[in-house]
Amino acid sequence: MCGTEGRRRIERAVQSRGLDHIVIGACSRRVQGPTFERIARELRLGENAVAFANLREGCSFVHRDEPAKAQKKAETILAASVARAAQQSDLKRSRTFLQRSAVVVGGGIGGMSAAEELADAGIEVHLVERQQSLGGYMARLSKTFPTEDCAMCSLAPRLANAATDSRIHVHTLSEVTAVSGPPGELRVRVLHRPSFVSERCVACGRCTSACPVELESDFDFGMAKRKAIGRPFANAVPAGFVIDFRGEAPCRSACPVHTAVQGVVALVAQGRTGDAYELASRENPFPSVCGRICPHDCETECTRGRVDEAVAIAGIGRFIADQVESAKPVAVPTAVYSVRAAVVGAGPAGLTAARELARFGYHVTVFEAQPEAGGALRFVIPEFRLPRELLAAEVARVLAHGVELKAGQRCGADFTVDSLLAAGFQAVLLAVGLQRAGSVPLAASGRPGLATAVELLRSQALGEPIPVGRHVVVVGGGDDAFDAARTCLRLGAESATVACPEDAAELRAEADLVAEALEEGVEVEGGLSAFEIVGAGAVSAVRFRKGPAGETVELPADCVVLATEREIDEEFLSGAPGVRVVAGQIVVDRATMMTERPGVFAAGDAAATGPATPIEAIAAGRRAARSIHNYLRGEDWAEVWEPARPTAEVADADLSTGKPEWRQPMPVAAGPGRRRSWAEVRLGFTADDAVAEARRCVACGGCSECRSCETVCPAHAIDFDQEPWEEELTVGAMVIATGHREFDARRKPPLGYGRYANVITQSQLARLVSASGPTGGELRRPSDGAVPKRIFMLQCVGSRDQTSRGNTHCSAICCLFATVHASLIKQEHPDCEVTIGYTDLRAPGKAHEEYYRLVSTRGVRYVRTRFGELIEEPDKSLRVRFEDTVTGTKAEELFDLVVLSVGLEGSDGTTQIARVAGLQQDAAGFLKEYHPKLRPVDSQRAGIFLAGTAQGPKNIPDTIAQAKAAAARVMSMLSSGFLMTPAEVAWSDPAVCIGCGVCENVCPQGAVHVVDDGIAHAVVESESCRGCGICVAECPSGAMTLGGFSDAEILAEVTARA
Amino acid sequence: MPSAARTGGAVAEPERFATEPAADDGERTIIGFFCRECAYAAADATGNARVPLPTTVRSVLVPCTGRVGPLHVMSALAEGADGVFLAGCLEGQCHYREGNLSALDRIAFVQRLLESVGVERERVQMFTMSAADSPRFVAATKRMHATISALPRLERR
Amino acid sequence: MPLTARGREILGSLPGVAPTVTTDGIGCEIVRREELCIGCGRCVKVCPSAAIAESSRFDPAQLYDAPAGTTRGALGAALRRIARHEPDGSFEVPERVRTFRTIEFDRTRCLGCGACTRACPTGAVTARPVNAGEIGGFAGADRVPCAVPA
Known part of the structure; x- marks a missing residue:
């Protein structure tokens, strides 16, 4: 029937009797339907003129042992088809313009083969590849079967071709994020990820040598290490290098100063301590703070902690800080602006701000009340925690930036804010810290045998004599209390007891400090409150109330140290009208850190943050400097709050399951003898230990943002400001060649x-x-x-x-x-x-x-x-x-x-494109073809074709063959320049439609929209409609119908068959 | 050639083709709505493999089971079918996203409708399968045939 | 009977509507004929006081009286042909069946604005004029005045 004889019969019947419908009783419509539909079209019967009765697969083939019943069934089926034919009416088809272009997803041998073929046919190709280079799996093979050809030798010409053919647009580091629209006009959204290297790169490789971060090489399947910048193989296309940046390492995100911690650790692991010092001090002028007094949030967030133990970042930081003597000399910045800025207070906040301002190019003068600089680092932290010489060396480095220090000058007495502004300073930063002991009861002040922790620590730092007595009780439970207690022991006290309101098990002070204090013989009494000094004249004891019952406890003492919270000393306010202090803090605008007096800023413990750690004061100093810079320039040249990138996340599955490697313990001086010595208690890592510890880092951020590459690149090609960007391509068709992954x-x-x-x-x-x-x-x-x-x-x-x-x-x-x-x-x-x-x-x-x-x-x-x-x-x-x-x-x-x-499975890229383009995968993740035998290169979506191992496991020649077949399909689809929309599409009658919108909600293609041109009614975009009919079944008014499957046609068939 | 006739809002009365009514020989009639992508393909594959099937089932091709609504199922029953079943793609694999899921819900609705007027709900069922799964299609067909054969013929006024 | 203040406010915000507040005691009552409902949901969407809602149940009796020549009518006719007894009440409707749901009307929330009447394409919701005498006290009455002109 489908041969030439049958065709002639149909022709004769139609023409001699003037027929307008044909009923074919033969095989399944799915097999030869298009043949007869074409005949009908050629006989000018239009669309939808043929009805099919499946007498073969649906009747005679399956009822071979019941011929009589089969005969009756056949008659019924035919009758039904005739009834249907009577209801079938002509359908319109329209033309859509076809884009003569294609997107090929996947840049392996399959994708490149398809792209070449398409380019040769004059079709513009966008080759989208998610990795940094084309080549795919084949680039990683050695020699291929059965010829033992070298894989790269066969691949290299294809790579070179893809690189140089102007008709092929290569997009690497790119992924398809959305596919919409009808075949012929597919709208493909592509996300481009940044390489952080510009086109100026000449691939000289100096950056790769300079990069300290070693990562597992994906290209080598984990058999080797590679640096965070580079390219996977010599013939990579494009040839430029790429920085593998996976997000900020959590240690960097956690650091208040945003130090490139992973970079510092990586440099130490490579033995590059000088570079490590440079990097550690890039944001923070006091690396001695790290590892000695910082609460090291970096360690808390360290990814290594999920494997065995966090990397001892503090210990490594301390090791580097100790190298200050051998660090490179400071590069003195040239003063660019003839503008002077004043900083009041040479503590961590003030000196950090001063250094930053000097680097920006200003003339900076720092005023300090004490005879030496250092602030809390010098006068609150005792020297057995932070050695004086180390701090002095760091202060010297800050001053070496051209910063002028005027010591022994008190703000409010020797000078005022007004006088500074009058003297020509255009900006003033108040970094005055918290200099007074807080909440000292009047009854206690001025009494002999009584001191505050603040005064005690400051006096000791200044070298003043301090009578401590024999039995000291320190009232209060913070870090200052323990510092005071240990200082008293070193000053000769026989015993020191810390009496605090918290429970002994829940102290506010840092756990390490408490442990060290206990080792030295400091005693702790918790749960005590409402202290009262006992003894007329000289102190004999301190009385407390303990517990909820309020029982009285008396601790014998001849010296009491009050370690209350430190408070601001408002002396500096005189001569500073417009600057206000509220609730013990200088009032500032949170965004600009400026007080209510224009040009006067405040940072550190005294402003906005409240008493905080030195590292936070350093961070505040940096922010203040940037804000001052913006103020002085009159424009926002710097971001006050440094922008952070998203933090890198490492999945548990990617963390090593090898044997645990425990961290290096920090060696500590032996306990009891310590109590009389001013030497440091923690002894620090040796160089070997520091390197071994640094090697435990898992490099979770990939690139650590250490910027070593930027420093050495002769072409200035490194660009950390690159951002991901998206574009939408409108193409006629797509070829998916996203490859496989291994089991x-x-x-x-x-x-x-x-x-x-x-x-x-x-x-x-x-x-x-x-x-x-x-x-x-x-x-x-x-x-x-x-x-x-x-x-x-x-x-x-x-x-x-x-x-x-x-x-x-x-x-x-x-x-x-x-x-x-x-x-x-x-x-x-x-x-x-x-x-x-x-x-x-x-x-x-x-x-x-x-x-x-x-x-x-x-x-x-x-x-x-x-x-x-x-x-x-x-x-x-x-x-x-x-x-x-x-x-x-x-x-x-x-x-x-x-x-x-x-074995082979569908790759992650395949799963992603399947989700985005609405394609189906089988159980192993390979893409499903439209028909496994008859249409093996077509996906289930019109206009999207499949090639290579994305569709199923196969070798290289089969991949190339399938890729070229997919390209041929694209060519035949696009060759005529226009596409006829299918006839079997949905259509809504505007006279009947009530605009309820149910159809719009249920359409799987998004092809129906309710429009309001005076009357609200549904309109179907026929190029996108795929003829499923779900909208028709939902339509409550009966306005929607499906060409070829209207209710009339279906019911006619059903009625006659029943 | 008649142009597209749209009788606004109304359903055209289907024309009955004139054959003599089949003698009541106890043979049941089952109408099957098969989706073009999966079930009809499975049915064709079954036919090609010459697997013997009961003659009670008459197939109707639809592009997707989502095209079938309560009206089609109920009309089939009213016009002489003793049972109706839908065969569509596996859940999660409908070629038109979720048409088969809509169909499953509509079949459940028709079952409840039948129950509310005292008709056995198992006269209407839906099965899912993939295009390659001829055995599943055969199983569905035979199961439906067994179910309907065990019920009396559906009487209608 | 004049509109409630809230009803007047809402009516005033509907485009193309001029509230006619009559003082001669003529008002309107909302009347529903469920057998004409086609389940399009427009009344639910336009009601400003959420007096109309789509329920999760369907009453098959609605199909029996649906007019011939409509989808529901054909469905009802087919159902009647094979039914063994009268429908025995409403049942829960599966989630994806959206257009076969009985609409629930809460008279106590009705403002009498008539938006549902205007939205309904089949006349399943209409407004019936009532006399002032029929209305009686407003509170607790089961008839609510409506601003749609008689």
């Missing part, structure tokens, strides 16, 4: 992958035998670098698997993959024994069987295997137990190296 052999724990060093995959072996690989092509086993003498290759890992831990399909290439590697190894190492343990040897492709036979004659041993067990020996060799299923014998053999031939 993760960790899902098969008995094989020891990920635990035993000498169990690797074929891909990893490919890198080892590849001349461009990490060993330069020398076959070495991972555990000790020895040349393996006995190798076992296990096939079908994760493939042909009926359990839920693997895939059911055969991955097609693994038998030959193992064979080619075995062949290469035998050629280099003829005395190496290679055993391939296979299930079935599958070699279906052209010349594959012949290749396998050839290799088996070269001494490669093929054993038909059922795998039993794999045990790691103490020397990391592997004992494998297996059964030879041909001879039926069990064997147990020792091997130096085991190679797993893991």
Whole structure:
């Protein structure tokens, strides 16, 4: 019927009798429907003129043993089709213009082959690849079967072609994020991620040498390390380098000063302590603070802490700070502006601000009330926590920036804010800190034997004599209290007791400090409140109330130190009209840190933050300097609050499951003798310990933002300001060639992958035998670098698997993959024994069987295997137990190296594009084709085609063939320049439609919209409509109908069939 | 050729094709609405494999089971079918996103409607399958045939 | 009977509506004929006081009296042909069936603005004029005045 004779019959019948409908009683409409529809069109019967009765697959084929009933059923079916035909009416089709362009998703050999073919046909191609270079999987192989051609040699010309062909637009570091619109006019949204390297890069490689961060190389399947900047292989396209930035490391995000902590640690790991000091002091002029007195939030957030223990960042920081003497001399900035700025207070906030302002190019003068600079670091923190000489060296470095220091000058007495402004300073920063002891009861002040912690610590720092008595009680529980107690011991007291309101188990003070204090013999009494000094004249005891019952406790003492919260000393306010202090803090605008007096700023403990840690004061000083800079320039040149990038996240699955490595403990001076010594208690890491500790960092941010690359790049190509950006491409069609990923052999724990060093995959072996690989092509086993003498290759890992831990399909290439590697190894190492343990040897492709036979004659041993067990020996060799299923014998053999031939699955990129483009995947993640036999290159969505291992496991020549087939499909679709929309689309009658909008909600294509041109009614975009009819079934008014499947047609068929 | 006739808001009365009514030989009639993408493909594959099926089932091709509404199912029953079933794509695999899920809900609705007037709800069912799954299509067909054969013929006024 | 203040306010905000507040005691009552409802949901969308809501249930009796020539009418006719007894009450409707749901009307929330009457495409919701004498006391009455002119 579908042949020429049948066609002639139809023609004659239609023409001689003037027919307008045809009913075909033959095979299923799905098979030859288009044939008859074309005949009807050519006979000028229009669209929707044919009705089909499925007499074959639906009747005669399935009712062969009931001929009488089948006959009756056939008559009914035919009758129904005739009834339907009577209701079928003509349908309109319209033309849509086709974009003569395409997007190819995936830049491997498949994607590049399709792109080339399309470009040659004159179709503009956008090749979108999510990694930094084209090449895909093939670039990582060594030699390919069955010809033993070098993969890169075959690939390089394709890469060069893609790079230079002007009709192919290559977008790397890019992903497709949305696909909408009808075939012929697909709107594809592409997200471009930044490389942080501009086009000026000449790939000289100096940045790679300078980069301190070592990451696992994905390109080498984890068999080697690479730096955070570079390119995966020499022929990479595009040729420029890329910085692998995964987000801010959590340590950097946690640091109030935003130090590039991961970078500092990486530099220490490389032994580059000078560079580490430079980096550590880039934002923070007092690296001595890190590791000595900072509460190290960086350690709390350290990703390594999720594996075993956080990296001892504080210890490393302290080690670097100690290198200050050998650090590079300060680069003195040139004063760019003839503008003077004054800083009141040479504490951490003030000196940091001064350094920043000097770097901006201002003349800075710092005024300090005490005879020396340092602020709280010098006069509150005792020297057994922060050595004086170290602090002095750091202060000297700050002053070396051209900052002038005027010591011994009190604000409000020796000068005032007014006088500074009158003297020509255009900005004043008040960083006066909290100088007074707070809430000292009147009854207590001025009494002999009584002191405040603030005064005690300051006096000791100034070298003034302090009578401490023999038994000291310190009232209060913060860090200051413990500092005061330990200071008293060193000044000669016999005992020191800290009496605080908190429970002894919940002290406010830092745990490390408390532990050190206890080791030195400081005692702690908790839960005490409402103190009262006992003794007329000289102090004899302190009385407290304890607990909820309020029982009285008396601690004997001849000296009482009040360690209350420190408070602001308002002396500086005189001569500073317009500056206000409210609730003990200078009032400032949170965004600009300016007081209510223009040009007068405040930062540090005294303003806005309240008493905080020194590192936060440093951060406040930096912010104040930037704000002052903006104020002096009259424009926002600097961001006051430094913008942060999103923090890097490392999935648990990516963290090593190897043996835990505990952190280096900080050596501490022995306990009891310490109490009389002013030397530092914590002794610090040796250089070797610091390096070993730094090596524990997992580099979670990728690039650490240390900027070493920027410093050395001769082309000034590094650009950290690049941002991701999106664009929308309008193209006619898409080809998906997103490739595959390997089965993760960790899902098969008995094989020891990920635990035993000498169990690797074929891909990893490919890198080892590849001349461009990490060993330069020398076959070495991972555990000790020895040349393996006995190798076992296990096939079908994760493939042909009926359990839920693997895939059911055969991955097609693994038998030959193992064979080619075995062949290469035998050629280099003829005395190496290679055993391939296979299930079935599958070699279906052209010349594959012949290749396998050839290799088996070269001494490669093929054993038909059922795998039993794999045990790691103490020397990391592997004992494998297996059964030879041909001879039926069990064997147990020792091997130096085991190679797993893991199967293929759909890649992550494939899953993503499937989600975005609405395509379906099978259980293993491969994309589903429209029809597995008859339309193997079409996806289920019109205008989108499939190629390569994204559609199923296959080797390189098959990938190329399929890619070119997909390109041919695109060409045939786009060749006429226009597309006829299908006839079977939905249509809404505006006279009946009530505009309720139910159709718009249910349409899966988003092809229906309710428009209001006076009357609200639904309109279907026929190019996008795919003719499913869901809207028709929902329509409550009956306005919506589907061409070819109207209610009339369906009901006619149903009625006659029932 | 008649142009598109749209009788606003009304459903055109289906024309009955004149054949003599089939003798009541106890044979049931089951109408199956099969979606073009999956179920009808599975049905064709079953046919190609020459798997014998009961003759009670008459298939109606629809682009997606989402095209089928309560009206079509109920009309089939009213016009002579003893049972109606829908066959569509597997949940999550409908070629038109979620048409099969709408169809499943509509079948549930029709079942409740039937129950409310005393008609057995199992006369109306829906099955899901993939295009390659001929055995599943056969199972659905046979199950429906068994269910309906066990019920009396549906009487209608 | 004049509108409530709130009713007047809302009516004033509807486009193209001029509230006619009569003082001669003529008002309107909202009347619903569920058998004419096609389930389009427009009345639910326009009601300003949420007096109309789509329920999760459907009453099959609505199909029986639906007019011939409509989808519901054809469905009702088909159902009647095979029914073994009268419908035994409403039932829960599955989530994705949106247009077969009985509409619930809460008289106590009705403002009498008549928006639903204007929105309904089939006349399932209409306004019936009533005399002042019929209305009686406003509070608790089961008839509510409406501003739609008689």
